[in-house]
Amino acid sequence: MDATRFHGLARLLPVVLVLLLTTTPALRAEESSTLVFTQPFNSDDSVEETAENPSSAASLVIVPAAKPQAISQTKRLQTTQAKPLPRPTTTLVVEPVKKKTPAPTAAAQLATQTTTQPKPQPAQRPTVHRDQRVQPVSYDEPLAEPDPEETQPVDSMAKLLVEAHELSQQAVEEQDYNEIIALCQTAKRSGVEGDQLEFTQTLMAWALNRRGQTRVDEGNQKLADADFQQALALDPDNWRALHNRGVSSAQEGKFAEALDDFNRVVELNPLFAKAFANRATLFTQSGDLEVALADYQRACRLDPKLLAAEVGRGRMCHLLGRWEEALDAFSKALEINPDNPEIVCSRADLLADMGRYSEALADYARTIDLDPQFAHAYRNGAWLLATCPDSRYRDGANAVRGAERALEFGYGERHVALDTLAAAQASAGQFDEAIKTLQDALKLAPHDARSAYRMRLRMYQAGKVYLTEPLAEVAQAVYEATDQ
Numbered sequence: 001m002d003a004t005r006f007h008g009l010a011r012l013l014p015v016v017l018v019l020l021l022t023t024t025p026a027l028r029a030e031e032s033s034t035l036v037f038t039q040p041f042n043s044d045d046s047v048e049e050t051a052e053n054p055s056s057a058a059s060l061v062i063v064p065a066a067k068p069q070a071i072s073q074t075k076r077l078q079t080t081q082a083k084p085l086p087r088p089t090t091t092l093v094v095e096p097v098k099k100k101t102p103a104p105t106a107a108a109q110l111a112t113q114t115t116t117q118p119k120p121q122p123a124q125r126p127t128v129h130r131d132q133r134v135q136p137v138s139y140d141e142p143l144a145e146p147d148p149e150e151t152q153p154v155d156s157m158a159k160l161l162v163e164a165h166e167l168s169q170q171a172v173e174e175q176d177y178n179e180i181i182a183l184c185q186t187a188k189r190s191g192v193e194g195d196q197l198e199f200t201q202t203l204m205a206w207a208l209n210r211r212g213q214t215r216v217d218e219g220n221q222k223l224a225d226a227d228f229q230q231a232l233a234l235d236p237d238n239w240r241a242l243h244n245r246g247v248s249s250a251q252e253g254k255f256a257e258a259l260d261d262f263n264r265v266v267e268l269n270p271l272f273a274k275a276f277a278n279r280a281t282l283f284t285q286s287g288d289l290e291v292a293l294a295d296y297q298r299a300c301r302l303d304p305k306l307l308a309a310e311v312g313r314g315r316m317c318h319l320l321g322r323w324e325e326a327l328d329a330f331s332k333a334l335e336i337n338p339d340n341p342e343i344v345c346s347r348a349d350l351l352a353d354m355g356r357y358s359e360a361l362a363d364y365a366r367t368i369d370l371d372p373q374f375a376h377a378y379r380n381g382a383w384l385l386a387t388c389p390d391s392r393y394r395d396g397a398n399a400v401r402g403a404e405r406a407l408e409f410g411y412g413e414r415h416v417a418l419d420t421l422a423a424a425q426a427s428a429g430q431f432d433e434a435i436k437t438l439q440d441a442l443k444l445a446p447h448d449a450r451s452a453y454r455m456r457l458r459m460y461q462a463g464k465v466y467l468t469e470p471l472a473e474v475a476q477a478v479y480e481a482t483d484q
Contacts, residue, residue, distance in 0.1 A: 035361040035368075035381045035398070160187045161196060164203055174218075177211035180204070205235035212244060221248065239268040243275060255282055273303035280312055292316055300329075307336050311343060318350050326350050341370040345377050352384050355470045357393045360384060375411030378402045379420050386424040387468045396428030415444040419453060426460050434460040 164183035171177055184204035192200055212227030225248045231241040246261030262279040265272060280295035293316040299309035314329030330347040337343065348363030364381035367374050382402030385395045403421035411417065418441035425434035438457045445453055456466045 035365045035385065035402075157187055157190055157192055157196065160190075161192075161200060161203070168203065168207065171207070171210065174211055174214045177207045177214065180207040181211070201234045205231040205238050205241065208234070209238065209241040209244060212241075216244075216248075221251070224248065237268055239265045239272070242268070243272075243278075246278065250278070250282070255285070258282060271302055273299040273306050273309060276302070277306060277309045277312060280309075280316075284312070284316065289316055289320055293320065304332075305336055307333055307340075310336065311346070314346065314350070318346075318353070323350060323354050327354070339370055341367045341374050341377070344370065345374065345380070348377065349380060352380070357384065357388055357390055361393060373409065375406045375409035378409070379406035379411060379417055382406065382424050383420045386420070386427040387466055389467050389470050394427060396424060396426075396430075399424035400428050400430070413444075415441040415446075415449065415453075418444070419456070422456070422460065423466050426465050431460050431463055 160183055164180045164187075167176060167180050167183070171180060181204055184200050184207070187200045188197070188204075208227045208231035212224040212231070215221075215224035215227065225245070228241050228245040228248065231238055232245065235241070242261045243265045246258045246265065249255070249258035249261060259279065259282050262275050262282070265275040266279065269275070276295045276299040280292040280299065283289075283292035283295060293313065296309050296313040296316055299306055300313055303309065310329050310333040314326045314333060317323070317326035317329060327347070327350060330343060330350060333343045334340070334347070344363050345367040348360045348367060351357075351360035351363060361381065361384060364377045364384070367377035368381075371377075379402070382399040382405075385393065385399035385402065388394050400421065403417065403424045406412075407414075407417050407421060418437050422434040422438040422441065425431070425437060435457065438453055438460065442450060442453050442457070459466055
């Protein structure tokens with residue numbers, strides 16, 4: 001690995017980013033499973049019981065908590081935390097160097113974080129309509145300690161830089177990064193030149209980027225953004241800081257700027273899977289589903305354990321009608337994180353569209369088992385129980401209970417929840433109530449939804465139940481559970 005040298009600083013060892021996630025077999029639904037809602041108790045405890053059902057050998061009865069709370073969501077917006085990496089000459093897959101392996105005293109391995117990989121074609125800039133969460137970047141391991149055998153006598157300026165570098169080995173708090181930045185500023189004011197100046201600026205950019213991450217975690221987004229900007233002013237090819245600035249831009253609704261940063265990141269580091277997944281998120285929101293799918297697929301190839309990429313691939317394939325591929329993606333995602341209610345619920349929506357109703361109901365039940373306040377599963381589970389084209393799986397009274405629970409949570413657009421409740425009431429034979437409920441939905445619905453609601457209203461007025469068609473296209477707000 002090529003690296004410049006300068007007087008007195010020890011060799012820095014490259015590190016490898018490792019993402020370790022527990023894998024377990026994907027959840028499989030039994031054909032005998034179904035979804036049963038019951039009225040909540042007055043206590044705050046959730047209870048799981050077994051109830052008889054003439055159409056199945058086993059039924060799951062979920063009794064949610066009486067007091068609904070906001071659905072807890074995994075933190076989506078994080079920034080890159082990593083020790084500075086050296087410049088590789090052929091590949092970004094850097095193996096750790098064994099301690100006994102001789103190497104040059106290349107302190108300026110910190111001088112840049114670019115790559116000499118061939119640059120991919122820049123992606124087309126989409127018009128993005130709304131915010132979408134991007135995915136976090138994991139920590140790198142600490143830098144290696146200097147090799148005493150290679151340390152040479154140093155002048156006072158080099159001693160400052162050695163002190164700053166040594167502090168970077170244990171830095172974890174904002175105050176630690178402040179000290180490193182102060183030492184680098186002192187060195188710059190003292191007139192360092194050449195390799196020492198390059199090293200100073202790179203180390204200072206690294207500390208600014210890490211301090212920015214700390215400030216993001218503390219909720220100081222504006223200060224964090226200023227740190228990312230300053231880090232890039234010192235080191236324009238710092239792809240970690242570029243990625244973090246892209247995250248901030250996406251969070252602030254500056255999607256064109258975020259896309260520019262993610263494009264640059266994948267040029268500098270074409271092996272960074274999360275940048276492709278984040279860029280795919282922006283393409284998804286602009287409606288470029290095929291382009292988004294290509295980015296998600298590439299991210300999956302680069303990092304098979306990247307959960308966000310597998311989930312994104314599943315959703316794109318679902319929307320594009322490539323249902324078997326979508327099912328494969330969701331199942332792989334559940335191997336990575338088997339107890340994630342959002343993924344289980346997304347697979348339930350897909351299975352419902354595929355006509356695999358028993359498995360879909362089992363996944364909705366599993367979602368509620370994992371999170372008794374997951375309103376999306378109540379609403380879509382109730383919709384399936386009310387409108388399933390296969391009469392074996394229809395249960396109007398149970399659908400009413402599920403739809404009412406979704407309304408209690410205030411989840412999603414209210415007119416959609418009211419439409420679900422009306423369908424459930426009609427399925428239970430409560431046509432007068434269904435008519436009133438759907439009339440309330442019509443008052444709130446946007447123009448493009450009113451035609452379908454009026455059609456269903458005429459059916460309820462005629463005493464008819466609304467049923468979906470088998471293998472229908474994706475319906476309702478399938479992904480609202482992860483858009484909050």
